[in-house]
Amino acid sequence: MAVVGVDFGNLGSRIAVAQNRGIDTITNEVNNRTTPTLVQFNDQSRSIGESALSQYTRNVRNTIGQLKVLLGRKFADPVVQHEMKWVPFQMVEIENGNLGICVTFQGEERIMAPEIILGMLFGQLARTAQGFLKTGIGYSVVSCPPYYTDYQRRALVTAYRIGGFNPLRVVNEVSAAAYGFGMYQKDLPDSHDQKVAFVDLGESCLKCSIVSFTKAGMKVLSSTYDPTLGGREFDRTLATHFAVEIQKKYKIDVMSNKRALVRLLASCEKTKKILSANPQAPLHCPCIMEDIDVSLMINRSDFEEIAAPLFAKIKGPFEAAIEAAGVTVSDIAAVEQIGGAVRIPKVQALIKEVFGQDPGRRLNSEECIAKGCAMQCAVLSPKFQVKKDWKVRDVNPNGITIHYTQKNVDGTNGDVEVSEIFSFNNVVPSSKMMTFKNGEEIEITADYSDGAKLPEGLGSRIGTFKVEKVKFPQGGKILDAHVKVKVKLDDNSLFLVESATLEEEVEVEEEKKVAKKVEEKKDEKKEEKKEEEKKEEEKKDSEDAEMKDAEEKKDEAPKVDAAPSVEEVEKVLVKKTRRTPLKIVSDINAPMTEKQILDALEQEGKMVAHDQLIIDTAEARNTLESYVYDIRPKVRGELAEYYKEEEATKFVSELDAMEEWLYEEEGENASKSTYVAKYTELKKKGDFAINLQYEATHRAECIKSVEGNVAHFTNWAKSTDEKYAHISEEDRTKVLNKCAEIQAWLSLQVAAQESKKKFEMPALKINDLRNKQDELYKFANPVMSKAKPPPPKEEKKDVPKADEAPKAEEAKAE
Ligand SMILES: Nc1ncnc2c1ncn2[C@@H]1O[C@H](COP(=O)(O)OP(=O)(O)OP(=O)(O)O)[C@@H](O)[C@H]1O
Ligand SMILES: [Mg+2]
Structure with missing residues (x-):
């Protein structure tokens, strides 16, 4: 992607x-x-x-x-x-x-x-x-x-x-x-x-x-x-100037005719561009209206004068x-x-x-x-x-002001406060937190700060945002409560109320685990405790120093550590901040709802498919029309001999009828499949003669090629060259027989073809000739290209034994 x-x-x-x-x-x-x-x-x-x-x-x-x-x-x-x-x-x-x-x-x-x-x-x-x-x-x-x-x-x-x-x-x-x-x-x-x-x-x-x-x-x-x-303001200024000149010179009111005005504006744009590089420029506007061609001149200083307010x-x-x-x-x-x-x-x-x-x-x-x-x-x-x-870090040049109010408990509207929350050239993205007292519904209205600073006509209202009536969540004693509302200018410079949260300081009862001295709670264990105390006293004597440390630690640690204890759950009061997200109902000024956008998206998809079909249909019509114009002269010209006279006449009249149909209402607006079907039908008839023409014009050359191959392999099989000495007589005979077979087939077919008229289906087709040539090649070539067997290996001579060699040397010396 x-x-x-x-x-x-x-x-x-x-x-x-x-x-x-x-x-x-x-x-x-x-x-x-x-x-x-x-x-x-x-x-x-x-x-x-x-x-x-x-x-x-x-x-x-x-x-x-x-x-x-x-x-x-x-x-x-x-x-x-x-x-x-x-x-x-x-x-x-x-x-x-x-x-x-x-x-x-x-x-x-x-x-x-x-x-x-x-x-x-x-x-x-x-x-x-x-x-x-x-x-x-x-x-x-x-x-x-x-x-x-x-x-x-x-x-x-x-x-x-x-x-x-x-x-x-x-x-x-x-x-x-x-x-x-x-x-x-x-x-x-x-x-x-x-x-x-x-x-x-x-x-x-x-x-x-x-x-x-x-x-x-x-x-x-x-x-x-x-x-x-x-740029368009300069074009319009030029157009206004020239409209007066045109009225004077040609006595026509171009401003009253939208087509003429579009032409004039396009010409003025050209003139303006020429003036950027030249001291003067022409205004040419052929056929602006009433078949009048307009031609005027302007120089740069005049342009600067008339466009001075701009x-x-x-x-x-x-x-x-x-x-x-x-x-x-x-x-x-x-x-x-x-x-x-x-x-x-x-x-x-x-x-x-x-x-x-x-x-x-x-x-x-x-x-x-x-x-x-x-x-x-x-x-x-x-x-x-x-x-x-x-x-x-980008900025938003338009400041945003909010008006906010909170309803009174009796349902009446509270005072409206005003604040410029995002100023002129505010950084984007930015967010601000606003704090409201807890209670009734909050309403925020966002507008561009100073409507007058916005370009003319643009509405300053951004939207209204309601934070739902605040309900007290369950539990706890509320010490303090307020609503925090976060407003944002997002990365796209769009204003939004991002979140609203009820924040409460509450005192809540919580269960807490507390350690308790065993003697206070468990009488049945008193005996055990006594015994432990006894042991403690015995230890006291022997561990004086350690005991001192332990005393110090005992002071720091909770008292329960001093004696054996058990954990118990107790209820205590704890202060907490509880945050509850609140619902925001936004009514943003937007041109379309999500549903409308999705519908438009679907519509657009359909239109794109339709546009494509129109393009394809026009192409299909064009193909059919071009075919009619292309094939018709050929039927009476270069392809004439490949049709019987009556067939040619019939085909030409079909093409004439097709031309007429194409310019009738039906033929102008037919479907793509109709054009394709008509084209296919005509092309079949045209292709018939074109194929015959192809056969006729390529036949001689193909016959020559087959004959050439026959001669080539015949010579090869009869060759006395050393290179082919290894090819056996039997193999050579096979190749010669195949050559004779192909030659015989060719002679037969050539004779059959001679009796055929040009517009008749040929007896000898190019394809058959090519197939025969292939057949011969595939048969003869592997035979004639057989590899030569390798020469027989030379016999190894006996190597003299080691002790015999010096003797020979000696003999030589003598
Ligand atoms: N050489 C030139 N001299 C004067 N004006 C020119 C020249 N070349 C282009 N302009 C003008 O520039 C304008 C087009 O500029 P540009 O392509 O930047 O516009 P845009 O991006 O489509 O418009 P915008 O930014 O306002 O949306 C046109 O008014 C055009 O006539
Ligand atoms: Mg631009």
Whole structure:
């Protein structure tokens, strides 16, 4: 199971995987590292990511984007109301004031929640990763913008689960990038920290974090944002400007036509990018509406002028981050940039104005968030041994205030107390303990501290939590009692009431074993005792010194030790702290219940299977259609001689009928099995001639090959070469006979084939020829390659005896 990280971007999302060799970003089906955060609904199926983008302008009303901005917002939210002017799809209010997105899918009008649609995008990312990794995904970490409230984070986790992910953590996207950055820094100082500012200007939000790094870990000192600033705002500003120009020059109102607006925005984005590298840029928008091609120009200084209100807001989050971190500009060692829109030259200049230095490029702006998430997931996973001791301290930029009250004994509501339990830029995770008097039900309501500080429109309510009416547990005299409630801001910056415990100081009667003098209790043993005392006295005389020690010890030890005793159970009063866990009833503001999430998950599974069937069906139709176009000219062309005239005519008319059927309603929308059956049927007829053609074109060459083999083995068997001298006459005869047999068969078959027409089933088939050739080889080759017998061994000459040798020598000398 792989461990992955997901950067959920408003324009595009990325997924990275932690593997033993490092962290890699996964490319999608068209080899891009970023997958468009777009989902399109069509007549039959959905198109997600790249395919949604490529067909965007064909079906604008059913192509859903801006999901990061819309997630976790109510319909009445001013941001949603503002978006309606720009997005091509329709939005409506559904139950609880929630936002519903209207789409036409499979011929039906449907209303879907943003988290369901986002779940589809996440599902696509998961499938891309699984396809790349050839394995399932285990745990994962997903990023979100720092401003996301508790409700939005829960909506994100919901979507993430619907997409089939198993979320281990939701992290601030800038912190994720900083995490990846810090992990790879080898030169962090020992003695002091190094402070780095991270600036992210993506599609939908400007973010800034100041992070302190040491060898031991990283601390996020501050995290600020402005969700009204992002690349899309510049596109919209340009679009507004050009709409006026277009009206003047071409007399058309592009703002009134959603398809035209989508085209204009896409062109403005291109123009904006060109302006980042050039002093002027064209705006080309072919066929924007009413078949009009738009062509205009803009220069960079004009762009900076019309976008001045946006540029004026850029410095705010940077300055706020510096102030919240309690640092000065000179404390900041470096500024690192993330996000596509940070490339705008004016943005670069404003960063330099605030921080006194150009932003660095040590981060891979496109991939760093996904990689940071994957790395964090690897550290959390027991499967990887990576810098587990590198500590991370993140902050939550939104303070949380609780209102709490305890009912009076008469059932009336008690006074409401207010406390900011987690302040602005509070460390995550954090927990706080609250103590209440024992008694009646406790109610806690959690809200974001200062609603005005949250991005516009986001509800500040987190949830209400009731601690059940406290019942006195049985037994004991209660000296003191109170309720301890632990509230937590968890690793995902989610607020929760983690536990509630009744703590009681009680005096309870307990049984205790006590030693008692035997004489007091057991009269019947008095005699024995007397005897013992006697013995004691006798000892006294002889063990003076020892006795002295014993006396001393007797003083320290309980009195009962002084005399023989027995243990007895006695009731005593003991003070104790008794802890009883109490039930908490949480009513958290969340977009979906667990049951709804599971239902959505099941629905998504069905849709994925349906999408696959649609893809397979389209492929089957395509195969059938291509076959018709491919085989038809051949039937009258290169394959003509392999069909009888009437067969060819019949087949061509069947192909013509098939073509017609394919473009009729029935043929457009048939099932996969219908296409496959029709294709198989046609292919049988086409293959018949193709096979005959193959036989005809390869026959001569195969006959030649068999004849060649016959000649080869005949020559071999007749050879007088020394090499074959060991092959017996009998074996040679066998081979010659086999060659003659094969030759006779061949001559017979060739004669039979000569009388056949090209469109008739051949008498001599290629396969038979190959089999005969094999038969000959298998028969003749083992005979002719028999190994030569080894030469006979030389006889050993007699060795002269030892005593005879000198004699010979002597004889030689004479
Ligand atoms: N060279 C460039 N000049 C200006 N803007 C650019 C350039 N390249 C990309 N952008 C803009 O950057 C934005 C996309 O940035 P990015 O991919 O970081 O966004 P995102 O991660 O999807 O959004 P967010 O982080 O807000 O969720 C788009 O508005 C795009 O037009
Ligand atoms: Mg981003």
